Amino acid sequence: MKKRMLTGNQAISRGFYEAGGLIASSYPGSPAVGIIENTKTYKEVYSEFSTNEKVALEVAIGGSFNGARSMVAMKHVGLNISLDPLMTFTETPTNGGFLLVSGDDPGLSSSQNEQDNRNLGKFANIGILDPSDSGEAKDFTKKGLEISEKYSTPMMLRITSRLCHSRSVVNIKDRVEKNQSGMDLNSENYCMIPANSRDKQYAMKERIKELGKFAYDTDLNKLEIKKGTDTLVITSGLMYNNLKELDLDISIWKLGLVYPISKKKAKEVTNKYKKVIVLEEMTPFIENELKLMGIECMGKEYFSFTKELDIKDIEEGFYKAGLIKNKHIEDVEKVDTVKRYPVFCTGCPHRPTFDIIKKSKAKLIIGDIGCYSLAALPPFEKSNSIISMGASIGITKGLRKAMDSNDNDDPVVAVIGDGTFFHSGIPSFINLLHQKKDNENITILILDNRTTAMTGGQHNASSGNYNKNDDMKVEIKTLLESIGFKRVSEIDQYNYDETKKLFKQELNHQGLSVLILKGPCALKYKMNKPHFYVDPKICISCRTCVKTGCPPLKMIKYEGIDKLKSSIDSDICVGCSVCAQVCPVNAIKQSKKDKEDDSIDN
């Protein structure tokens, strides 16, 4: 048997491939980005990054309707916008296996909230699987598709950031093709008008009951009995492996299928123990399920409701519960030293944009989700709100209406990226024109860096204008003008002074204006121009360049010069020229020498 080291994400892709999966869709969002990036490497699978998670879920529904095994993957918050189709699709009998992969993020490593999507899985009346490592991630993907078909239900594969990005050894098998039955033409089953949907409420209830029977003796759940102990720990997912590190004197019931739980089985298993402890991250999901069954157990008394639970947190919880007398893991304080915030990359087009905003009179900046969220951090600190994908535009409208009614005419600036614009910004843009008044001062900056950058540079609806391999060629300016926007301008923000002038002009314009900033992502489009250098004899130590926060810049001591002067690390500089443009005395110049050939990238 072939073995490979795979991340959780890669393992899910592999499982889908082996299971004969045909339709895979997603919208890029950490921690689940890697799943579809990997299915794209299998030519037998049709894969796409759709315009948003709702569309992605609908594409997978279409595949499943025709009997094709289908999978949709997204980060946890993506399920919020795709909940609309899910809540009705779940009423229909599932034809081709349907797997919803939800990448939850305990500890909020890369998310705006920490919602526990097991609750949404239950809400949607679907079964939920929770794998503990990459091997199980692959197996549960296949198992989930089988259960989905057998019980005619969508299934959720709930994964966490840690699982997505950890690697373990996985056994590789061959792909088994699955035939498609074609779409069931019985419209009572699929046209969810009230007359047809009413019966479906009963069907869903029945389905969960049947799944509960399946849960009674499924090998997805494993009972590890330790003789002589009166304590049972019920856990699932990666928590199981963290628990095993402690090597405690306890029995463990590890759930692979966390919803539904078989009541009969749960009673049989727990009856033999005095103490039942539930170990799970985030909400007390399993704990509450057990309590609803009348099973006495404890969980959140000992383990935090937020953050990841690491091995030490688990030991601490057992200590609090009085189950262990001594703690073996040392208390080590984190090293208290200089913080390293994430920053805009060297050469990033957002740097001139936010440098200009920072120096302008604009005080209210309504941000959105993307790399430009980093503008909330030092050195710019120029974002007054970040809520959810595409929310900046709607919020700005409401804010403007409220401020105007309060005689506050401060300018309001909204910032949105191209990916976010296509994801869910467009409806809010259309809505801006509803009950619009001529003198409402709103300035919208669309940061069109030609890619969905923050998740690693995936394509979006306009990338085809710039890349041969991408096919969608929507022009943001043309689109907005056809909607009815009158004042839309485009500019390359690497032309610093011109952009500054235009931004000032639009900020002063008493009305609605849109500026599309066209500088491409320096990382994705590999900016690599001759580097810049500082002439310390001309530099006046004003630090205007350093304040842009570009990584290669810093103040250093030059020989024979008393004052600190600016400098540029030529190994890191990619030649974007912004520092040279903001320098008031022209002390920064571009080298003539070509950079080393960067065609070999490790």
Add this chain to the structure above:
Amino acid sequence: MTTNIMLAGVGGQGLVIMTDIICEAAMKDGYDVKSNDVIGLSQRGGMVWGNVKIGKKVYSPNIKPKDGDILLGMEPLETYRWNTILKDSATIIMNSKRFDPIPVQQEKKDYPIKEIKRLKDKYNTTEINAFDEGVKLGKKQVANVILIGILARHLEKLDLTPINIDTWKEAISENVPKKAIDMNMKAFDLGYNYKN
């Protein structure tokens, strides 16, 4: 026995591919392996970390506090930040090329030079400017493979979970562009034979 290797660096330094190479090499030599990549913002100059656990049977990919055997520090400040995860008298392999974080660049905080120097008193430390050595070999990107060479030597010395040189070279070859294989082999040898 398990060898717990911690990796720390700055977003964009190539920590993920390093983790990948170490995992592949260990798996090829028949060990059970689990690893973590940083979760969160990684490409943008923020702090990044990862780890690899190699042994007969590995449960959690996470390393417990004070249970690390080797810290592969790709940047001095990040090496210092993570040192408390190490066992007493563990091994540090540190790339001395500095990447100043924003508070240092903006002259609001000092780079902790003294504290970093003191790591040598506590741990068995190998220090190298892998970045400069990489540039000398022809490409700054091979800096990481130099560090892997040093790691390979230390794993042999610790004798817990040694990995064959040929296995290392195979894993590296599979993870770098074809035309860069020779340069990477030289980088590995340089690291493997490096003396402080």
